[in-house]
Amino acid sequence: MSSIQTTEQDAFRGIVAKENTGPAETLPGERKPFYLDKGHGKKHQLLSQLLTTMISHRETDGKFSVILLQGPASPEPVPAHYHTREDEWTFILEGKVRWWVGDQHRLLFPGDSIYQPANVPHAFKFEGSYNKMLALNVAGGFEDFFDIVATPSNDFVAPPVSDYQAPSREQWEEAAGKFGWHPVPDYDFGI
Template identity: 30%
Template structure:
């Protein structure tokens, strides 16, 4: 049996709204846990994501990525599977499988992103910037080359374009 050398001093508590706030693309991410704070176990981010936003199609080589949707509606793509995720949905995306998502409708989505093991959260931290205000960042074109560089440092790769909202949602928002 392995005996842990952790103590109560290793415990961590962040209240609502606490954590490092990052603007990453069209997201406001609050860093709740990092590889450093969990002994390498995981990274955890709470994200507020703009309506219609989709990250480029990408692959994580080192970690699995999981989402727990708190609010909103997303269409998710993993490999050749596409599915809808609404509040209360849990999604597990295994490493080495291309994936992306799009926020459907006219309201932001809010979700938890869990990266296991930890380390991949550095893509968001280093690829973003400290949030300058509450809420979502202003809409600006993404710097895809910079995103590719920071992704490569953490063994992630951008392999395709963002996903478009589904036709039924696009028509409803036209």
């Protein structure tokens, strides 16, 4: 490597160090531009999943929110449910995820996506050894559901299921009523 290249790289590192004045680990809680470092955001553990809110309704004036969901293969699907307020679009980043929406089901792989309109029952199950998907909720606000039913987390990957405490029936009922989340206990998974 020439001394000119080394000098340019050192200069670039200096610029980057000056620009990155601190960690971008938290959401600002208001509508303004922000950076969020990899692995950061508001995190919760629910079932066998780590949920990271990457942008909340507070940063978008309620227009949308984005949540990263990740975790190992799960023994059971997430309980079938529907939302009365949000349309959801989910993009598979890693692993394989079985989705049920309405009367359809399909195994999705990285690069696949699924749209779930409000009031349509849906469920999913992580089936890869490790799975990641990004969910866009329009309108925002549902991410606060996890403040009630999930456990706050500082982890960067989903912790072992043995470390998890399931929400109580009262927590589920409180969150369901507050956020328009409705379980569908008799949903036909067709499996």
